[in-house]
Amino acid sequence: MLTDNFGRTINYLRLAVTDRCNLRCQYCMPAEGIDIVDRKDLLTYKEMYRITRVLSELGVNKVRLTGGEPFVRKDFISFLEMLSFNRNLDTINITTNGALIKPHINKLETLGIKTINLSLDTLQKDRFKTITRRDLFDQTISTLHTLLNSTLTIKLNVVVQSGFNTDEISDFIELTKDNRFEVRFIEEMPFNGKGLRVTDENWNYDKILTQIKQDFKAITILPTEKSATAQKFKIDHFQGSFGIIPAFTRTICHDCNRIRITATGLFKNCLFDDGVFNIRDFIRSGASDDDLKKVFIETVNQKPKNGFIAEQNRKNTNVSESMSTIGG
Numbered sequence: 001m002l003t004d005n006f007g008r009t010i011n012y013l014r015l016a017v018t019d020r021c022n023l024r025c026q027y028c029m030p031a032e033g034i035d036i037v038d039r040k041d042l043l044t045y046k047e048m049y050r051i052t053r054v055l056s057e058l059g060v061n062k063v064r065l066t067g068g069e070p071f072v073r074k075d076f077i078s079f080l081e082m083l084s085f086n087r088n089l090d091t092i093n094i095t096t097n098g099a100l101i102k103p104h105i106n107k108l109e110t111l112g113i114k115t116i117n118l119s120l121d122t123l124q125k126d127r128f129k130t131i132t133r134r135d136l137f138d139q140t141i142s143t144l145h146t147l148l149n150s151t152l153t154i155k156l157n158v159v160v161q162s163g164f165n166t167d168e169i170s171d172f173i174e175l176t177k178d179n180r181f182e183v184r185f186i187e188e189m190p191f192n193g194k195g196l197r198v199t200d201e202n203w204n205y206d207k208i209l210t211q212i213k214q215d216f217k218a219i220t221i222l223p224t225e226k227s228a229t230a231q232k233f234k235i236d237h238f239q240g241s242f243g244i245i246p247a248f249t250r251t252i253c254h255d256c257n258r259i260r261i262t263a264t265g266l267f268k269n270c271l272f273d274d275g276v277f278n279i280r281d282f283i284r285s286g287a288s289d290d291d292l293k294k295v296f297i298e299t300v301n302q303k304p305k306n307g308f309i310a311e312q313n314r315k316n317t318n319v320s321e322s323m324s325t326i327g328g
């Protein structure tokens, strides 16, 4: 089992399958995009499969595939097919911007994918173009409609961006009246290729909830599973629910069960650390499965107590890398 010095058990891997993306969301990367790495420096699917298998033998039973945009990587569906053969994995989920996935939704159902986290920060076409710097609103909405007719669980990820979409928080909650999905409001973090964005207002967890309480009175707090990232709520008689993720205020670290592996194989114990070990290089130097297990156990053991400590321990000073290289 993978346990750390604070008694937390790690069973959840977030794996970035690429650093490439078809959008340029302003809170994630600069307009010109990020310096993508050479293809040879990305983990191959075979390497990703092996890393996941070895981790699953150490108790990891949940994987989220993310990026960059997972569906821009060639043969991503074949990789999902490979992963679905791993019987130690109970849950395979995907985070996607949705623009490319509509033709694959049936296949995702047959492969046993459980949840799609669809990123959608606005319900307004023009605003979508401003935020993502691409004109793909119609494709994303069409994907959402197709997902609603599928068996997949849907979570809508909304990054709350001061000055851009905070006036739509209630519109998103209204959507949960007749739809079965969960809307998740995420605090914006400085992972955008530039660093902390200076804004007039700090749209943190408390401010988001206060705003919601102004517009909705009958709010019930839902029970949260252990290690959940979101505190969940529901408006009475609404079909769906909503959650708030304190990603930047970091009040969820005490029972964190997550590790991350970037598209270049960098192992991260915490979103806020700057990578503790390069597994790709270790594998390419001939490491056996036992070598890998030893390194995973030792590395997880060093997981910092929380995201603030992880940030303090960084060798490179500021938190500013793009979320698309880390894997969100």
Ligand code: SAM
Binding pocket: 021, 027, 028, 066, 067, 068, 069, 070, 095, 096, 097, 117, 118, 119, 157, 159, 186, 187, 188, 189, 190, 191, 192, 247, 323, 324, 327, 328
């Ligand atoms: N391209 C896919 C997508 O957008 O869903 C997957 C990768 S993206 C990096 C994963 C998640 O991270 C998305 O929900 C995105 O909105 C979120 N994200 C990206 N940059 C962020 C930031 N600076 N602060 C908070 N969330 C961010």
Ligand code: SF4
Binding pocket: 021, 022, 023, 024, 025, 028, 029, 067, 068, 069, 097, 119, 323, 324
């Ligand atoms: Fe691409 Fe996702 Fe980053 Fe937007 S948030 S630029 S869709 S990786």
